[in-house]
Amino acid sequence: MSRLKSAIPALIPFLVLTASLEIAVRVGWVRSYLIPAPSAVFRAMIESRDELAAAIATTSASALLGFLMSTVTGIAIAVFLSSSRAIQRAFYPYAVFFQTVPIIAIAPLLVIWFGYGMRTVVASAFVVSIFPVIANTLTGILSTEPALRDLFRLYGASTWTTLVKLRFPAALPQILTGLRVASGLAVIGAIVGEFIGGQGLGSVVDVARTQQRVDKVFAAVLLASVLGLALFGMINLVSYWTLRRWHASEQ
Amino acid sequence: MNAARVTVSGPARGGVALDLRGVRKVFQNHTVIEHFDLEVRAGEFLAILGPSGCGKSTLLRIIARLLAPDDGAVAVDPDADRFQTSFVFQDAHLLPWRTVLDNAALPLELMGVAREERYAKARAALDEIGLAEAEDRYPAQLSGGMRMRVSLARALVAEPRLLLLDEPFAALDEITRFRLDLRLRELWKERGLTVVFVTHSISEAAFLANRAVVLARRAGRIKLDRLLELPERNEDLRLDPRYGAEMKILLGAMEEE
Amino acid sequence: MRKMYRRQFLPVLPAAFLAACSKSPRKIRLALNWKPEPEFGGFYAAPFSNNGLDVEILPGGAGTPTVQMVGAGSAEFGLVEADELIVARSRGNDVVGLFAVFQDNPLALMVHASRKFTSIGDIFKKGATLAIQKGLPYVQLLEKQYSFANVKVVPSPGGDLSAFLRDPMFVQQVFVTSEFLTAKRQGADAQVFPISLTGFNPYSGVVATSGDYLRKNPDIAKAMVAAMRTGWRTYLDDPKPTNLRMNQLNPSMSLDGFAETAEAQKPLIESGETRRNGLGTMSRERWQTLIAQLKDLGDIQQAPALDDCFKIL
Numbered sequence: 001m002s003r004l005k006s007a008i009p010a011l012i013p014f015l016v017l018t019a020s021l022e023i024a025v026r027v028g029w030v031r032s033y034l035i036p037a038p039s040a041v042f043r044a045m046i047e048s049r050d051e052l053a054a055a056i057a058t059t060s061a062s063a064l065l066g067f068l069m070s071t072v073t074g075i076a077i078a079v080f081l082s083s084s085r086a087i088q089r090a091f092y093p094y095a096v097f098f099q100t101v102p103i104i105a106i107a108p109l110l111v112i113w114f115g116y117g118m119r120t121v122v123a124s125a126f127v128v129s130i131f132p133v134i135a136n137t138l139t140g141i142l143s144t145e146p147a148l149r150d151l152f153r154l155y156g157a158s159t160w161t162t163l164v165k166l167r168f169p170a171a172l173p174q175i176l177t178g179l180r181v182a183s184g185l186a187v188i189g190a191i192v193g194e195f196i197g198g199q200g201l202g203s204v205v206d207v208a209r210t211q212q213r214v215d216k217v218f219a220a221v222l223l224a225s226v227l228g229l230a231l232f233g234m235i236n237l238v239s240y241w242t243l244r245r246w247h248a249s250e251q
Numbered sequence: 252m253n254a255a256r257v258t259v260s261g262p263a264r265g266g267v268a269l270d271l272r273g274v275r276k277v278f279q280n281h282t283v284i285e286h287f288d289l290e291v292r293a294g295e296f297l298a299i300l301g302p303s304g305c306g307k308s309t310l311l312r313i314i315a316r317l318l319a320p321d322d323g324a325v326a327v328d329p330d331a332d333r334f335q336t337s338f339v340f341q342d343a344h345l346l347p348w349r350t351v352l353d354n355a356a357l358p359l360e361l362m363g364v365a366r367e368e369r370y371a372k373a374r375a376a377l378d379e380i381g382l383a384e385a386e387d388r389y390p391a392q393l394s395g396g397m398r399m400r401v402s403l404a405r406a407l408v409a410e411p412r413l414l415l416l417d418e419p420f421a422a423l424d425e426i427t428r429f430r431l432d433l434r435l436r437e438l439w440k441e442r443g444l445t446v447v448f449v450t451h452s453i454s455e456a457a458f459l460a461n462r463a464v465v466l467a468r469r470a471g472r473i474k475l476d477r478l479l480e481l482p483e484r485n486e487d488l489r490l491d492p493r494y495g496a497e498m499k500i501l502l503g504a505m506e507e508e
Numbered sequence: 509m510r511k512m513y514r515r516q517f518l519p520v521l522p523a524a525f526l527a528a529c530s531k532s533p534r535k536i537r538l539a540l541n542w543k544p545e546p547e548f549g550g551f552y553a554a555p556f557s558n559n560g561l562d563v564e565i566l567p568g569g570a571g572t573p574t575v576q577m578v579g580a581g582s583a584e585f586g587l588v589e590a591d592e593l594i595v596a597r598s599r600g601n602d603v604v605g606l607f608a609v610f611q612d613n614p615l616a617l618m619v620h621a622s623r624k625f626t627s628i629g630d631i632f633k634k635g636a637t638l639a640i641q642k643g644l645p646y647v648q649l650l651e652k653q654y655s656f657a658n659v660k661v662v663p664s665p666g667g668d669l670s671a672f673l674r675d676p677m678f679v680q681q682v683f684v685t686s687e688f689l690t691a692k693r694q695g696a697d698a699q700v701f702p703i704s705l706t707g708f709n710p711y712s713g714v715v716a717t718s719g720d721y722l723r724k725n726p727d728i729a730k731a732m733v734a735a736m737r738t739g740w741r742t743y744l745d746d747p748k749p750t751n752l753r754m755n756q757l758n759p760s761m762s763l764d765g766f767a768e769t770a771e772a773q774k775p776l777i778e779s780g781e782t783r784r785n786g787l788g789t790m791s792r793e794r795w796q797t798l799i800a801q802l803k804d805l806g807d808i809q810q811a812p813a814l815d816d817c818f819k820i821l
Contacts, residue, residue, distance in 0.1 A: 034579075112671070157361045203663070207642045212596060245348070
């Protein structure tokens with residue numbers, strides 16, 4: 001019950017915005033073919049529920065897979081980069097490439113490599129979401145307190161032992177921050193991938209837009225946001241379970 | 252690095268002797284320690300006093316071999332097995348994601364000691380320091396004083412022959428500090444190890460140590476090296492006039508420039 | 509928004525924002541739905557200033573939402589597709605068509621000649637990877653006419669020909685005036701089947717304005733149309749000077765490309781009707797057919813009033 005109560009402050013702006021928009025469209029201040037009334041969006045959701053359900057399932061699978069891949073790969077890359085200053089200087093700039101490359105520009109390349117369908121979508125989600133994982137994990141690993149590192153050295157711990165027993169657990173809060181950012185990006189990446197590769201919510205948005213069905217566009221976009229929120233919520237849950245006994249952020 | 256199972260048996264007897272000769276350390280063109288000579292006898296309780304920035308913490312880290320001197324050498328006798336030095340920092344520096352027991356057992360874990368054995372030893376160490384019932388708690392749930400006790404237990408769990416402490420109790424309240432000082436002194440007596448204790452506090456140095464070294468403001472120059480003429484330590488030491496006398500001497504050395 | 513025969517991602521919201529921000533300028537804005545290319549040649553050649561019109565041509569790109577821009581007032585005139593216009597009207601967007609550049613729709617399906625297709629139906633019979641824009645009405649028409657069991661539908665890659673060039677099974681939605689020519693230039697054994705063969709043949713390159721603007725500025729609209737007719741005549745007779753100007757604005761196409769496209773598009777622009785009634789002319793019949801087709805396909809619920817959709821000035 002208290003969890004529901006804590007959700008109320010977040011709901012209020014949403015309700016206010018929705019009500020205002022509904023009024024604005026009905027009265028004519030906002031043209032319905034530019035921004036649909038919330039009631040129209042809702043109707044579109046009901047009307048196309050089968051199509052949207054299938055689409056969200058597809059997009060969810062792609063986004064989730066892309067996100068899991070970027071989690072594992074991103075952490076591995078960060079661990080590699082943390083091993084020495086020289087390696088960081090040599091390779092980190094290329095990791096930044098993932099951050100700056102416009103996915104729209106390389107998505108057609110992804111199709112060439114992975115073909116039409118889920119593989120391209122997952123690849124797109126991966127490319128877009130990996131950098132925050134790398135950056136945050138690296139920062140977390142490198143920020144271990146020197147005194148603790150000294151402690152491990154004092155007792156003869158190897159670099160690997162120090163990484164596994166000290167640096168990585170210490171970096172967990174930072175890593176989870178990176179995952180939070182990456183989760184939303186994975187959804188965006190998936191949708192963009194779907195524009196190019198077909199299927200899922202991206203395809204629904206594409207077709208609805210061609211047909212000037214703004215209500216359906218907004219319905220699909222809303223569902224994409226819900227997906228992003230769900231992923232974000234999952235990370236928060238993981239964060240709660242792993243950090244609650246010891247980190248200030250969960251206390 | 253010794254990956255084989257290491258078992259440590261029996262309390263350390265006799266500690267180690269230290270011989271620092273010509274130790275010099277420079278950080279970014281700034282000479283922190285100029286030319287440092289010091290001999291420490293096995294089993295001695297040495298306090299190092301000095302103002303901030305005089306290089307005492309750096310010195311301690313050099314002794315611990317966490318830092319290599321730019322010049323000179325540190326000889327340890329006997330220099331047998333690597334894991335005979337323990338370090339206690341000003342902050343307890345516990346691993347927040349581990350229980351008190353796991354924290355106390357950490358040195359043994361890193362040395363490759365099996366679970367049963369290291370937990371037994373950790374429990375014993377925690378008991379000695381008065382925290383036996385807290386073993387399943389997490390550092391976040393402990394007070395500052397309790398965390399420092401765990402840090403001490405951790406330092407003692409591997410039966411060190413050389414115990415280095417860098418202003419460990421500075422952040423604690425006076426009563427807790429006093430209690431821990433007493434306990435530390437008792438443990439030293441029981442185990443006979445060598446202790447080098449860096450502190451700001453003249454009263455603490457006088458209370459704990461047999462011998463006090465006062466460093467100058469810069470470059471680790473020794474201003475005073477004195478064996479303290481004091482009886483056996485107990486709660487009433489502070490009332491003894493000899494205590495005040497020693498403190499005066501130490502204060503004098505610290506004040507003069 | 510329709511020129512997403514190439515990839516486009518601009519959302520609808522900026523159009524609304526633009527509308528909110530615009531005041532009434534003295535410049536008349538003509539919004540194109542693609543970059544300056546021969547399909548707009550007549551507009552660049554049009555003697556607007558001679559007719560007292562201060563016109564600013566706004567080049568577009570992937571996803572320019574021209575029909576929304578016109579409806580919202582961020583452009584006085586805009587290039588749209590006829591079917592796009594009808595659907596917009598059915599959604600409450602009061603836009604009116606004044607001038608249709610393409611009498612025959614340039615949309616087509618481009619195939620590899622090696623597949624030896626003799627008709628659109630063959631594509632569906634023999635199978636292919638069909639790269640099309642699923643939301644377009646002609647696709648729905650194809651879905652009604654043919655079984656899609658043997659084709660794999662993928663999103664249209666817009667102007668990107670790499671998939672087509674690599675894969676003989678690939679069938680791509682193109683403009684006969686554009687990607688088809690490019691593919692041939694790149695040596696592909698390409699063949700096209702115009703979509704108009706299916707009976708779906710909406711006007712393309714329709715200059716539209718808002719009903720509101722038309723009511724308030726009938727003289728301007730009339731002068732615009734007249735200037736456009738002249739411009740297109742000029743361009744059809746001699747595209748070279750205008751091509752030069754457009755090429756400077758859009759260097760992504762070579763001058764040879766401009767020339768070739770300008771030539772290829774002529775039969776789609778000039779017809780018996782235009783010779784009778786003037787370039788850009790539109791007939792009630794064509795609009796009526798289109799409305800009926802769109803209603804039949806379910807793209808619109810109610811048919812908009814025929815006479816509201818277009819005006820001959």
